[in-house]
Amino acid sequence: xxxxxxxxxxxxxxxxxxxxxxxxxxxxxxxxxxxxxxxxxxxxxxxxxxxxxxxxxxxxxxxxxxxxxxxxxxxxxxxxxxxxxxxxxxxxxxxxxxxxxxxxxxxxxxxxxxxxxxxxxxxxxxxxxxxxxxxxxxxxxxxxxxxxxxxxxxxxxxxxxxxxxxxxxxxxxxxxxxxxxxxxxxxxxxxxxxxxxxxxxxxxxxxxxxxxxxxxxxxxxxxxxxxxxxxxxxxxxxxxxxxxxxxxxxxxxxxxxxxxxxxxxxxxxxxxxxxxxxxxxxxxxxxxxxxxxxxxxxxxxxxxxxxxxxxxxxxxxxxxxxxxxxxxxxxxxxxxxxxxxxxxxxxxxxxxxxxxxxxxxxxxxxxxxxxxxxxxxxxxxxxxxxxxxxxxxxxxxxxxxxxxxxxxxxxxxxxxxxxxxxxxxxxxxxxxxxxxxxxxxxxxxxxxxxxxxxxxxxxxxxxxxxxxxxxxxxxxxxxxxxxxxxxxxxxxxxxxxxxxxxxxxxxxxxxxxxxxxxxxxxxxxxxxxx
Numbered sequence: 317x318x319x320x321x322x323x324x325x326x327x328x329x330x331x332x333x334x335x336x337x338x339x340x341x342x343x344x345x346x347x348x349x350x351x352x353x354x355x356x357x358x359x360x361x362x363x364x365x366x367x368x369x370x371x372x373x374x375x376x377x378x379x380x381x382x383x384x385x386x387x388x389x390x391x392x393x394x395x396x397x398x399x400x401x402x403x404x405x406x407x408x409x410x411x412x413x414x415x416x417x418x419x420x421x422x423x424x425x426x427x428x429x430x431x432x433x434x435x436x437x438x439x440x441x442x443x444x445x446x447x448x449x450x451x452x453x454x455x456x457x458x459x460x461x462x463x464x465x466x467x468x469x470x471x472x473x474x475x476x477x478x479x480x481x482x483x484x485x486x487x488x489x490x491x492x493x494x495x496x497x498x499x500x501x502x503x504x505x506x507x508x509x510x511x512x513x514x515x516x517x518x519x520x521x522x523x524x525x526x527x528x529x530x531x532x533x534x535x536x537x538x539x540x541x542x543x544x545x546x547x548x549x550x551x552x553x554x555x556x557x558x559x560x561x562x563x564x565x566x567x568x569x570x571x572x573x574x575x576x577x578x579x580x581x582x583x584x585x586x587x588x589x590x591x592x593x594x595x596x597x598x599x600x601x602x603x604x605x606x607x608x609x610x611x612x613x614x615x616x617x618x619x620x621x622x623x624x625x626x627x628x629x630x631x632x633x634x635x636x637x638x639x640x641x642x643x644x645x646x647x648x649x650x651x652x653x654x655x656x657x658x659x660x661x662x663x664x665x666x667x668x669x670x671x672x673x674x675x676x677x678x679x680x681x682x683x684x685x686x687x688x689x690x691x692x693x694x695x696x697x698x699x700x701x702x703x704x705x706x707x708x709x710x711x712x713x714x715x716x717x718x719x720x721x722x723x724x725x726x727x728x729x730x731x732x733x734x735x736x737x738x739x740x741x742x743x744x745x746x747x748x749x750x751x752x753x754x755x756x757x758x759x760x761x762x763x764x765x766x767x768x769x770x771x772x773x774x775x776x777x778x779x780x781x782x783x784x785x786x787x788x789x790x791x792x793x794x795x796x797x798x799x800x801x802x803x804x805x806x807x808x809x810x811x812x813x814x815x816x817x818x819x820x821x822x823x824x825x826x827x828x829x830x831x832x833x834x835x836x837x838x839x840x841x842x843x844x845x846x
Contacts, residue, residue, distance in 0.1 A: 339427070345420040345527050350541045351552035351570045351725070353525075357543070358550040358572035358723060361581040365413040365524055365545075370450065372443050373408040381409035383438035390434045391458065392419070398531050399463050400538050401479065404428075405453040405486050406435055413488070414451035418527045425527065454486030455526070457538065457557070461496050464536060464559050482559050488520045489544055490598070493734045494680065495563040501599065501620035501679025502659055504732055506544045506553060507571070508593030508713050512646040512698030516587055521546035523553075547582045548589060549573040562735035563680075567595070568687075571726040591696065593713030595684045595730050599659045601638040602705045606750040608846075609640060611703075615670050618705050620679045621659035624697050624712050625743060625837075629653040635747040635837045636697065638710055641844050643701055645821070648694040648715070657695050658683035659712050662748065664736065674705075680734040683742055684714070687729035692717040745770045745828075745836040748805060752843070755811050761793060762843060764810040767800065768828055768836050780828035780836070782808050789815040790822035790843075797828075812843070819845050 343349065366374075384406045388394075392402040407414060417428040429448040458479045481500075483493035489506030509519035521544045529539035537558045544551035549571050556566040579586055599621040603611055624636040629652055638659075639645070660681035663669070669676045693716040700709035720726035733740070748767045755761035773780050779797075786792050794811040806828060814822055821844045828836040 341425050342423060343420070343425045344423065345418075345425050345529075345541060347541065347552055347554045347568060347570070350527065350543060350554075354543050354550040354552040354570070355572050355723075355725070357545065358574050359578075361578045362545060362547045362574070365415075365451075365522065368414050368450070369407060369412050370444065370446060373446070374412050376408035378409060380440055381406075383440045384408070385436045385438070387434055387436055390431075392428070392528070393530065398533060399459060399535055400482070400531050401458040402455050402528060403458065404434060404455050405484075407450065407453045411453035411487060413453075413522050413524070415454055415523060416449075416451045416525045417455065418525070419530055420527050421530050428528075454484065454523075455528075456484040456486075457482040459559060461559075464496070482563070483557070485523065485526070485542075489523050493557065493559075493563050493565060493732075495559070495734050495736065496561050497678065498680045498734065498736060499675045499678045501661065501676070502682055503598045503708065504565075504682060505593075505596040505598060506542070506569075507546075507549075507551065508591075508596035508711065509546065509548055510590055511593050511596065511711050511713065512644065512696065512700075513590045514644070514646070516590070519546055519548060519589075521549070521551070544569075547574070547586065548579055561739045562733050562737075565732040565734070566729070567732065568729040569727070571720065572724075573720055573722050573726070575722045589719070591713075591715045592719060593696065593711075593715060594690075594728055595686075595732070596711060596713035597659045597682050597684070598708045599710045599712075600702075600705060600708050601640055601699070601710050602702060603640060604638070604663070606637050606752055607640065608752060609642065617663060617668050617676070618671070618674075619661070619676065620708075621661050621681070621710060622663055623660055623747075624695075625656075625658055625660050625683075626651070626654065626695050627656040627743075629655060631655075632835075633743050633837045634840050635743075636840045636842075637747075637750045639699055639842070639844075640709065641699060641701055642846075643844075645699045645842065645844065646696065647699075647842055648696045650692075650694050652692050653689045654686060654693070654695060654714060656683060656685045656742075657712060657714065658733075658742070659710065660742065661736075662746075678736065680736060681742070683733040683735065685731045685733070686714075687731070690714060690716060690728065743837060745772050745834075747837050747839045750839070750841065758793075758811075758813075760813065762812045762814065764812065764824065764841065764843075766808045766810070766826055766839050768806045768808070768839075769804075770806060770828065770836055773828070773830060773834050773836070778830050778832075780806070780830050780834075783827045783829055784810065785823075785825045786812060787821075787823040789818040789820050790824070791815075792824075814843075814845055821845075 485491040525543040527541040540555040551571040554568040602618040698711040702709040751765040755763040796809040826839045
């Protein structure tokens with residue numbers, strides 16, 4: 317118990333001698349421990365954390381909030397020289413859902429109370445004192461990459477005194493993590509409910525409580541637990557974060573859905589859920605090489621991700637380029653025992669973006685690998701229309717076909733890989749680009765130009781052949797394939813004639829195959845008539 321008390325005694329006692337140390341409990345924190353708390357909460361209607369926020373914090377403006385800065389020297393675990401540090405986000409402005417934090421060791425747990433001296437408020441003067449049990453808006457994790465394994469044996473360690481962000485957990489159930497040398501891009505979420513469903517609002521679950529596992533000096537992984545809460549369900553989550561060139565997060569969760577009576581007690585008009593999004597990913601795609609909507613911008617591409625990749629049970633990999641269309645698009649891909657899916661950033665050169673201020677070429681791809689068999693379901697892709705790069709407008713998630721009964725535990729687990737593919741390969745024989753425009757020979761038609769890189773199909777004894785499909789409201793009038801000797805890729809030209817007067821999307825696919833069974837990724841595309 318003594319070393320646990322010292323953590324906050326060192327931090328709190330130095331800045332606030334009169335502050336009462338929080339109560340320490342002899343508890344072994346595990347997923348079962350957190351799940352029992354989640355199950356107890358699931359027997360009651362949802363209580364919004366916003367109701368517990370002091371009114372003067374909810375009224376902070378943007379200019380007010382940006383004055384509040386966390387004091388670096390108050391970071392949790394900094395005084396003890398541990399491999400991870402935690403800094404806290406202040407409540408207010410957009411962040412109005414209090415998050416309650418706890419620190420735990422192998423034998424004990426204690427709350428991390430709110431301490432005003434953790435923050436520099438600049439010229440801002442709050443009208444009232446913030447209660448110690450208010451909580452925070454979330455937290456971020458820092459590390460020194462010199463203490464962690466990097467890319468292979470040739471890695472050059474960074475400065476021994478340089479601390480960087482590993483990740484942040486802030487806002488609803490959103491979180492972002494980084495591998496070494498990466499910059500923030502897309503986010504993951506704990507759960508997505510009714511995402512992209514027309515005619516009904518999306519339900520945003522919230523991480524309301526966290527348990528931060530105090531690392532030992534030799535640890536290279538960080539253990540976290542959380543309770544996720546929303547109108548429809550409560551969940552318990554375990555996160556094991558392993559920072560490397562590709563940072564891996566092992567997630568294990570158990571959900572308890574509330575009874576219809578408790579759900580309707582919060583909202584009498586709420587409909588049953590249409591989709592239950594597991595392992596949801598959220599990203600931004602404004603425009604790229606395949607974009608039909610051109611924007612007046614000096615950069616050739618602007619996106620955190622440029623495609624959805626899926627690995628099916630058969631081993632087939634499907635690549636779906638992202639699109640920023642004029643209206644919301646929601647597409648689902650039925651699958652059994654999905655082996656993996658993710659939103660990827662494949663364009664990795666500065667020349668792809670020409671942006672000195674946003675290093676989109678270093679934003680991570682995020683790949684989801686289910687643990688065990690997730691059974692029947694669908695990978696969903698939701699694409700919202702956006703006019704600028706400040707909005708995350710793409711969501712991908714798994715929707716299981718079988719939904720849990722109220723109050724029955726629903727368990728699932730998966731791993732998240734935050735990667736630039738410098739130390740692992742997610743796919744081979746890949747689609748490297750998609751372009752589209754009017755057919756120069758017949759402007760009633762649409763032409764698609766797809767480039768494939770086929771390192772596993774390099775043999776010249778047999779040229780791969782395109783296998784094409786098109787939905788019934790369109791027809792393929794011409795297929796051509798040429799070798800691009802400049803970069804040793806194959807280029808396929810598809811001319812597609814949409815059905816006259818039909819305004820429904822046209823679904824297309826193309827795979828390059830040889831008779832020996834070797835094949836490329838399957839290019840999958842949904843074209844929407846203007």
